[in-house]
Amino acid sequence: MTAITDNSIPVTPRAMRDEMIVFAIMAVLLAIVPLTGIYPFFVMQALCFALVACAFNLLIGYGGLLSFGHAMFLGTAGYVSAHALKVWGLSPELGILAGIAAAAALGVVTGFVSIRRQGIYFSMITLALSQLLYFIYLQTPFTHGEDGIQGIPQGHLFGIFDLSKSTTLYYVVLAGFLAGFLLIYRTINSPFGEVLKAIRENEPRAISLGYKTDQYKLLAYILSGTLAGFAGSLKVFVAQNASLTDVHWSMSGEIVLMTLVGGLGTVFGPVVGAFVIIAMQQYLAGFGQWVTVIQGVIFVACVLTFRRGLIGEIAHYFRISL
Amino acid sequence: MQALYAQLLVGLINGSFYALLSLGLAVIFGMLNIINFAHGALYMMGAFCAYFLLNVAGIGYWPALIIAPIAVGIFGMILERTMLQWLSGLDHLYGLLLTFGIALIVQGVFQNYFGSSGLPYAIPDELKGGMNLGFMFLPIYRGWVVVFSLAVCLATWYLIERTRLGAYLRAATENPTLVRAFGINVPRMITLTYGLGVGLAALAGVLSAPINQVRPLMGADLIIVVFAVVVIGGMGSIMGSIITGFALGVIEGLTKYFYPEASNTVVFVLMVLxxxxxxxxxxxxAA
Known part of the structure; x- marks a missing residue:
């Protein structure tokens, strides 16, 4: 059985050097965005989704587990952060921490259940679990049902940075994204990441070598969910609301799509994919439901002809690691 | 007690749809190794097909019960020939992603033209009205749906488990290369199997049209529940899918009576358990 991703990344000094160069270019480009006059809201939103997609990619690209319910982490952390900020009146840093803690707890609980099955069943289970949460959030009072939590105060991060100023908020979101990205990058290249890749390639063999593969997969799942939750908490400050759309299955589908477009199992693919999909939604907003159709067409086209994704194709063409 | 029986009947009807859909998913998974995410969208197409037949061509419910599954089944076979067949040998997950994309396209197109509201589809004259069973009032159409679905499920079980064609099918599921060596056209069988699974989904769509109205997103949430049903039942046995489908429908109906707040989550909670x-x-x- 061929693995889900055609992108294999050798860990060599040269590959790591290439990746660090690209990372530096990406960080500089993102840092100068406020000077260019590009609408910062768009970039902030894309950065949040890029982090979710990177977290999702950690699971599929390196663990071989396709989660079709990653929106549950995005939405749960968003709801908890929004509630903490608005109702409990917590400071931004504590609000973010509350969201992360909620996502981590959700990761432990759902991971314990879903990791019991593999492959296609894992995808169906995560989808069903996220639908379960969707119905719970639809009914519990604290989420305010269809309206969502609105008008969330942004406050001052650490009492210093005024998050209602869009430039300050932009750099805070950027810092959060880069920190999350580096954490994922470090994980992929750690001994833990190597074991994950081994499990993806051949799980029975990894078991025979003495690795408790379930524990590795569970840990990867929790880490992925927690980071997706972190992105969800950051998104609350950008959008200033938390709503049911963030928990819906179509959101999980979009996260999958972003990663697929950028390249499953590539380091930078999910980031590029997130920007492409968010930009597409922005420009095609006037077309109504046709956006869904176009997304479907992209799914089909990617799977049939373009399985490496944008970054995967570039990396393959130039024989470099991205 | 009246309300309890009424909810039990609703449960049995939902159970019929779960059974028909999970049966199709299991048959397709056995041959194609694909979880057909487009199943909900194809179920919706079945309902719309019946709606068009009635409102455009003036063809009523009974012919639609045969025409719609065949038409949607042919559409499915075209999908299999043009797209799904290229995925053989790749990871199962690509099949899930591809069919998810197909579902988005189909549902998006229908939503564009018909919005999200429901279109009415009348119950055929022969099945209008109800019967008083003494302990409850049974709307005839609802009783018909349960009995007919059960008959179709059992016929499918018979076809696969007890006929020569079914034996080829089961053999090809186990070892396609060997079956091919015996001179059986396995690719054609795969296409027909996909058509059969899709046809069952479309049939469920036609049956549900008079009850649930015809909506572009009628299959979108249903397919997720059916996935949970499939996880609970496992896809190893045809009879298992049928029994699990009906049983979960009944449990859902009972939940609606005893604790309505949990009625749309109970299947997922059972899946976790x-x-x-x-x-x-x-x-x-074991997978």
Whole structure:
């Protein structure tokens, strides 16, 4: 059985050097965005989704587990952060921490259940679990049902940075994204990441070598969910609301799509994919439901002809690691 | 008690749809190794097909019960020939992603032209009205749906488990290369199997049209529940899918009566419990 991703990344000094160069270019480009006059809201939103997609990619690209319910982490952390900020009146840093803690707890609980099955069943289970949460959030009072939590105060991060100023908020979101990205990058290249890749390639063999593969997969799942939750908490400050759309299955589908477009199992693919999909939604907003159709067409086209994704194709063409 | 029986009947009807859909998913998974995410969208197409037949061509319910599954089944076979067949040999997950994309396209197109509201489809004259069973009032159409679905499920079981064609099918599921060596056209069988699974979904769509109205997103949420049903039942056995489908429908109906708040989550909660106790599913073999 061929693995889900055609992108294999050798860990060599040269590959790591290439990746660090690209990372530096990406960080500089993102840092100068406020000077260019590009609408910062768009970039902030894309950065949040890029982090979710990177977290999702950690699971599929390196663990071989396709989660079709990653929106549950995005939405749960968003709801908890929004509630903490608005109702409990917590400071931004504590609000973010509350969201992360909620996502981590959700990761432990759902991971314990879903990791019991593999492959296609894992995808169906995560989808069903996220639908379960969707119905719970639809009914519990604290989420305010269809309206969502609105008008969330942004406050001052650490009492210093005024998050209602869009430039300050932009750099805070950027810092959060880069920190999350580096954490994922470090994980992929750690001994833990190597074991994950081994499990993806051949799980029975990894078991025979003495690795408790379930524990590795569970840990990867929790880490992925927690980071997706972190992105969800950051998104609350950008959008200033938390709503049911963030928990819906179509959101999980979009996260999958972003990663697929950028390249499953590539380091930078999910980031590029997130920007492409968010930009597409922005420009095609006037077309109504046709956006869904176009997304479907992209799914089909990617799977049939373009399985490496944008970054995967570039990396393959130039024989470099991205 | 009247309300309890009424909810039980609703449960049985939902159970019929779960059974017909999970049966199709299991048959397709056996041959194609693909979880057909487009199943909900194809179920919706079945309902729309009946709606068009009635309102455009003036063809009523009874012919639609045959024409719609065949038409949607042919559409499915075209999908299989043009797209799904290229995925053989790749990871199962690509099939899930591809069919998810197909579902988005189909549902998006229908939503564009018909919005999200429901279109009415009248109950055929022969099945209008109801019967007083003494302990409850039974709307005839609802009783018909349950009996007819059960008959179709059992016929499918018979076809696969007890006929020569079914034996070829089961053999090709186990070892396609060997079956091919015996001179059986396995690719054609795969196409027909996909058509059969899709046809069952479309049939469920036609049956549900008079009850649930015809909506572009009628299959979108249903397919997720059916996935949970499949996880609970496992895809190893045809009869297992049928029994699990009906049983979960009944449990859902009972929940609607005793604790309505949990009625749309109970199947998912049961899935979690089954995974904790018996991870391979009730009838499934280890994957």
């Amino acid at each position: 089954v995974l904790l106790i018996k991870p391979t599913g009730l009838t499934g073999r």
